[in-house]
Amino acid sequence: MTATMIKEFRLPDLGEGLTESEIVSWKVGVGDTVSLNQIIAEVETAKAVVELPSPFAGVITALHEQPGTVVEVGKPIVSFEVKDDAGNQTAAAAPAEAALPKREPNLVGYGAVVESTGRPVRRQRRLVEPARPAEPVETKPAPLVEPVETKPPADTAPAERPRSTPPVRKLAKDLGVDLESVTGTGPSGLITRDDVRNFVGGGDLPAAAHELAAQDLQPAPAQGEREVRTPIKGVRKFTAAAMVSSAFTAPHVTEFLTVDVTPSMELLARLKESKAFAGHKLTPLTLAAKAVLIALRRNPGLNARWDEANQEIVQFNYVNLGIAAATPRGLTVPNIKDADRLALVDLSTALAGLTDTARAGKTSPADLSGGTISITNIGVFGIDAGTPILNPGEAAILAMGAVRKTPWEYQDQVALRQVMTLSLSFDHRLVDGEQGSRFLADVGALLADPGMAFAMA
Amino acid sequence: MVTDDAAQGGTAAGQDNNAGHQGGAGHNMVQLITPAGERVSHPEYDPWVKDVSDEQLCSLYEDLVVIRRIDKEATALQRQGELGLWPPLLGQEASQVGSVRSLRDDDFIFPSYRENGVAYCRGVDLADILRVWRGAASGGWDPYTVNMAIPQIVIGAQTLHATGYAMGIQNDGADSAAIVYFGDGATSEGDVNEAMVFAASFQVPLVFFCQNNHWAISEPVRLQSHTQLVDRGAGFGIPSMRVDGNDVLAVMAATRVALDRARRGGGPTFIEAVTYRMGPHTTADDPTRYRDPNELEDWAAKDPIGRVHALLDRKGLFTEEFEAGVRTKADTVARELRAGCVGMPDPEPLDVFKHVYSTPNSWLDRQQDHYSRYLASFGDPEGATQEEGAR
Numbered sequence: 001m002t003a004t005m006i007k008e009f010r011l012p013d014l015g016e017g018l019t020e021s022e023i024v025s026w027k028v029g030v031g032d033t034v035s036l037n038q039i040i041a042e043v044e045t046a047k048a049v050v051e052l053p054s055p056f057a058g059v060i061t062a063l064h065e066q067p068g069t070v071v072e073v074g075k076p077i078v079s080f081e082v083k084d085d086a087g088n089q090t091a092a093a094a095p096a097e098a099a100l101p102k103r104e105p106n107l108v109g110y111g112a113v114v115e116s117t118g119r120p121v122r123r124q125r126r127l128v129e130p131a132r133p134a135e136p137v138e139t140k141p142a143p144l145v146e147p148v149e150t151k152p153p154a155d156t157a158p159a160e161r162p163r164s165t166p167p168v169r170k171l172a173k174d175l176g177v178d179l180e181s182v183t184g185t186g187p188s189g190l191i192t193r194d195d196v197r198n199f200v201g202g203g204d205l206p207a208a209a210h211e212l213a214a215q216d217l218q219p220a221p222a223q224g225e226r227e228v229r230t231p232i233k234g235v236r237k238f239t240a241a242a243m244v245s246s247a248f249t250a251p252h253v254t255e256f257l258t259v260d261v262t263p264s265m266e267l268l269a270r271l272k273e274s275k276a277f278a279g280h281k282l283t284p285l286t287l288a289a290k291a292v293l294i295a296l297r298r299n300p301g302l303n304a305r306w307d308e309a310n311q312e313i314v315q316f317n318y319v320n321l322g323i324a325a326a327t328p329r330g331l332t333v334p335n336i337k338d339a340d341r342l343a344l345v346d347l348s349t350a351l352a353g354l355t356d357t358a359r360a361g362k363t364s365p366a367d368l369s370g371g372t373i374s375i376t377n378i379g380v381f382g383i384d385a386g387t388p389i390l391n392p393g394e395a396a397i398l399a400m401g402a403v404r405k406t407p408w409e410y411q412d413q414v415a416l417r418q419v420m421t422l423s424l425s426f427d428h429r430l431v432d433g434e435q436g437s438r439f440l441a442d443v444g445a446l447l448a449d450p451g452m453a454f455a456m457a
Numbered sequence: 458m459v460t461d462d463a464a465q466g467g468t469a470a471g472q473d474n475n476a477g478h479q480g481g482a483g484h485n486m487v488q489l490i491t492p493a494g495e496r497v498s499h500p501e502y503d504p505w506v507k508d509v510s511d512e513q514l515c516s517l518y519e520d521l522v523v524i525r526r527i528d529k530e531a532t533a534l535q536r537q538g539e540l541g542l543w544p545p546l547l548g549q550e551a552s553q554v555g556s557v558r559s560l561r562d563d564d565f566i567f568p569s570y571r572e573n574g575v576a577y578c579r580g581v582d583l584a585d586i587l588r589v590w591r592g593a594a595s596g597g598w599d600p601y602t603v604n605m606a607i608p609q610i611v612i613g614a615q616t617l618h619a620t621g622y623a624m625g626i627q628n629d630g631a632d633s634a635a636i637v638y639f640g641d642g643a644t645s646e647g648d649v650n651e652a653m654v655f656a657a658s659f660q661v662p663l664v665f666f667c668q669n670n671h672w673a674i675s676e677p678v679r680l681q682s683h684t685q686l687v688d689r690g691a692g693f694g695i696p697s698m699r700v701d702g703n704d705v706l707a708v709m710a711a712t713r714v715a716l717d718r719a720r721r722g723g724g725p726t727f728i729e730a731v732t733y734r735m736g737p738h739t740t741a742d743d744p745t746r747y748r749d750p751n752e753l754e755d756w757a758a759k760d761p762i763g764r765v766h767a768l769l770d771r772k773g774l775f776t777e778e779f780e781a782g783v784r785t786k787a788d789t790v791a792r793e794l795r796a797g798c799v800g801m802p803d804p805e806p807l808d809v810f811k812h813v814y815s816t817p818n819s820w821l822d823r824q825q826d827h828y829s830r831y832l833a834s835f836g837d838p839e840g841a842t843q844e845e846g847a848r
Contacts, residue, residue: 012538015741037533048743055537167834365746 003084007056008076014045021045022070022233023077032060040078058082070233164191172196235330246392250306250427254387255436258421259444260408265418267450276345281352284420285323285377288400288447289347292375293319293340294456295442301435302396303372306427313430322374322391323351325358333391334363335371379403385421395431398443399423420447486731487711488701492759494767496706505710511774517558517705518765519783521550524574525762526787530794531573531587535740539798540590544571548703548735551761552668554578555708556730559716560636565626566605567619567637569612571668575638579605583790584797593801596812613643616652616665623661623725634719636664636712642673644689645681653693653727662719664712665695665727668702670734675747690727702730703761733759806832 014021024042028034037053040060044050058080065077162179164172168191172179175196182199184191232240264287271277296303296319305314321339325332334357336342336350357363374391379402388399401421408417422444426436445452487502509517528546535543546553553574557566560579568575576586580603588597589608596607609615619637626633643649644667656663669686671678678686690697696718700711708730715726733756737744769775810825 010538012536013541014536016542016739037530047741048737048746050536050740050743052536053533055539170835 004058004081005084006061007058007080007082009055009078009080011043011071011073011075011077013073014043014050015047018045018047018073020070020072023065023067024049025067026063028054028060028063030060030062034058034060034080054080056080056082068231070231162191163189168193168196175200235327235332239331242392243389246390249308249392250390251429252387252390252425253428253431253433253436254423254425255433255440256385256421256423257440257444258419259448260410260417261403261420261447262418263449263451264447265403271344277348280345280348282348283351284379284403285375285400286344286348286351287450288377288398288443289321289323289339289351289375290344290453291443291446292373292398293321293347294446294453295439296340296373298442298456299435299439302426302431302439304395304430305372305393306395306430316372318372320370320372322371322394322397323354324374324376324391325355327358327361327363332358332363332368333371333374334358334367335374337370373397375400379420385423388423388425390425390427394427396424396426396436396439398440399425422447486699486701487707488704489706489710490704490764490768492703492764494764494771496768496771499710502707502710502714505713506706509706509709511772514765514769514772515774515779517554517709518762518769519786520554520558520574520578521705521762521765522783523787523790524550524553524577526791527573527577527583527586527794530791531590532736532740534587534795534798535590540587540740541592542739542741543590544573544739545734545736546571546574548733548756548761549668549670550574551705551765552666552702552708552730552732555705556636556638556664556666556712556728559709559712561633561716562604563631563633564604564716565619565622565633565635567615567622567635568606568608569615569638569640569643570608570610571640572608572638576605577790579603581605582797583794584801587794587798588801591798591801593804594808611648613639613646613649613652615639616643616649617655619663620652620656620659620661623656623663623719624659626662627659632662632720634662634664634716636666636716638666638668640673641667641669641671641678641686642676642681643667644686645673650693653690653695653725656725657693657695660722660724662722663725664715664719665690665725666712667727667729669729669731670702671732671752672734672738672744672748674738674742675744685729687727687729693727695725695727696723697727697729699729699731702732703759703764705761705765732761 011021013019022044024044026041028038028040034040034054034057036055036057039051040054041052042049043052059082060078061081062079063077064075064079065071071077162182163184164179169179171193172182172191177196177199179191179196182191182195183189185195186192230236261284264284268282268284268287272282300315300317303316303319305316307314318338319340320335320337322333322335325334334354336347336354339347339350342350354363354367357367371391371394373394374397376388376397377400378386378388379400382402384401384404386399386401388397390397399422401423403418403420405416406419407414408419409415410417422440424436424440424443442456446456487499488497489499489502489506490496525547531540531543532545534540549571553572557575557578560566566572566575566579573586577583581598585598588594598605598607600606606615606618609618616637616639619635623635626635637652639649653665655661656665667686669678673681682689685699687697687699698711698714700707702708711728711730715728718724718726735753735756766775769779807825807829810821810828813821
């Protein structure tokens with residue numbers, strides 16, 4: 001008896017309560033013979049990069065997901081042709097198949113939320129095309145399934161799960177019916193057994209189901225690179241979530257101040273020549289950072305956090321100064337711990353170190369958390385002003401514009417001066433216009449006349 | 458006497474053996490086999506392992522290899538979706554084998570969740586070891602069949618259970634003992650400290666076996682204790698020993714000393730087995746985020762299996778035949794473990810009522826009755842149609 005059979009391996013929950021993982025790389029290819037527990041892939045979860053040992057001994061017949069793809073737990077990722085012997089039979093993927101798709105991880109402390117709107121749609125697809133061949137195809141499924149997966153959640157996201165009872169849900173599941181598509185006739189729209197039966201019995205397909213079916217039949221618009229779709233993941237995903245949460249929880253106010261920073265530029269030039277700063281990287285950012293730190297001493301209200309959960313305003317007696325850095329992986333905001341205690345020369349070293357580390361993609365999680373206020377230097381891109389969005393959990397962010405030679409009033413004459421615009425966004429829940437304005441005015445005054453540091457210190 | 462790990466240098470010279478653990482000023486670490494596999498003599502502890510024959514040494518080696526294999530296979534099973542979680546014991550084999558193999562059948566073991574090697578050596582069925590980690594049961598075995606409690610997940614809580622059990626032994630007037638396993642992190646828990654107070658006060662026959670694997674998840678031991686862990690015992694008036702936890706013979710000697718004291722009415726003993734968790738805390742952890750890889754390299758050189766291998770080699774006992782035998786044994790165990798795991802039936806919904814009370818309970822019976830009728834409504838759709846449809 002040397003019959004062979006195809007076994008699928010579905011992505012398991014590799015941590016405790018994870019819903020997805022990214023395929024980092026495949027260690028095997030189609031046609032390779034693998035042994036039990038041989039490492040076949042490297043997978044990155046939200047917690048760790050782990051190696052996947054093969055659950056079967058056999059020949060790889062298909063890799064269903066490309067490296068770089070984020071895969072939902074329970075989806076097949078690789079298929080094997082295995083000898084139909086006892087050893088492999090007991091190792092059948094049956095338990096995994098039965099258990100994984102219905103698992104909804106919600107362990108305390110991990111907060112993984114499953115979009116329950118995503119799954120019924122997938123079941124719907126199986127219902128529409130029941131005659132799918134058992135052998136998985138080698139290539140990645142054509143992108144025509146994409147609209148099916150992405151569109152309905154957007155439509156149905158705010159809606160509740162259809163109302164029914166557990167036995168009815170079970171019946172629907174057994175019959176392959178997606179309850180989203182069933183109209184309930186019971187009290188308050190409750191879906192009954194009859195509703196499910198009628199639905200299966202060739203009743204009218206609801207409009208949504210027609211739409212889905214139609215989409216499945218449409219050819220993929222594959223040719224021509226008119227648009228490129230990049231999966232939302234990694235830093236981009238986190239940035240997006242952070243920005244949305246910040247923009248829609250903290251009422252932002254942005255103020256602008258344009259200042260003549262010529263004296264600061266002259267100071268910078270002098271410092272660069274001095275021995276103390278030999279070998280140190282001094283930039284307008286260094287001075288702006290110092291100005292922010294000095295101004296914060298007089299305006300501590302901007303170095304604070306709104307703690308919604310505890311209904312408290314947290315005033316920090318230290319400054320962890322965040323610096324927005326564009327890195328190959330996207331935007332990160334590492335911060336300098338206890339920046340308020342650093343002398344200018346140490347601050348310049350810390351700034352250089354921070355940005356170098358960020359650009360090399362080696363910033364540690366500790367450096368990314370615990371910031372209390374941030375600076376974003378948009379001037380390096382030649383931009384004058386903007387309305388920056390707060391780093392979540394912080395009360396203020398300062399955007400530095402480009403330093404430009406501009407005709408400007410100087411000693412009652414028009415002169416060509418080096419001018420910069422400062423844009424300050426703050427969280428109006430805890431910072432009033434007065435405090436924000438005074439802080440911004442102080443930063444401006446320090447950059448317009450660094451000697452003010454003596455007055456303010 | 459300097460007891461601070463940080464106060465190294467000077468005092469740590471002398472005999473503080475080549476296990477290479479820094480500091481070690483307060484207690485010299487007991488070591489009988491060096492990392493290079495050399496049997497070193499120790500006048501105080503040698504007598505306790507004098508009886509260990511070549512044959513027994515070989516069988517200790519086999520257990521070390523087999524539990525490492527169990528650990529590896531279970532880790533793979535977790536990655537394959539067959540287990541929900543697994544806490545690897547890689548690196549701690551000698552601590553587990555050396556201690557459990559010193560026990561009598563009538564002694565009782567209270568493990569933490571990482572003592573799966575102890576469970577194997579105690580004779581727990583392979584599938585039973587995995588039952589909890591697969592989520593198929595809330596307890597893997599009947600503790601009284603092997604005199605070993607099921608794994609305790611709550612950090613350190615088992616030390617209290619063990620102390621209570623040991624008080625029971627005392628009341629029975631028996632000469633058996635209890636041993637409780639816990640880690641370095643647990644020594645910071647209130648439970649462990651309370652247990653040590655009670656154990657000392659009542660002079661119960663209990664061995665506190667602390668595997669100092671240096672990491673409480675991501676927290677290094679030096680952050681939790683400014684003295685060596687072994688020095689904590691003195692504060693409770695409990696005699697304490699610090700042993701090389703990667704040396705199976707040293708662990709065995711120390712455990713035998715402690716058990717002997719317990720049986721003779723001498724009260725509890727605290728053993729710090731200095732070892733290292735070579736893997737992650739559990740399969741859901743990534744130690745590369747907090748651990749210096751150099752540390753791993755240092756400890757790899759002190760491997761508990763490597764040194765017994767080398768010792769057997771020196772004695773001319775490590776023959777090809779022996780090696781093949783051990784390998785076959787490990788392969789067989791791994792195969793059985795896997796088969797037992799993937800073939801394990803899911804628990805029935807009503808199983809949840811099984812081990813709540815040891816005697817009948819009307820309130821629970823009523824719940825069970827309701828639940829079984831609810832479950833029945835899934836099985837008989839025709840009969841339930843009207844009821845459901847009417848709602």
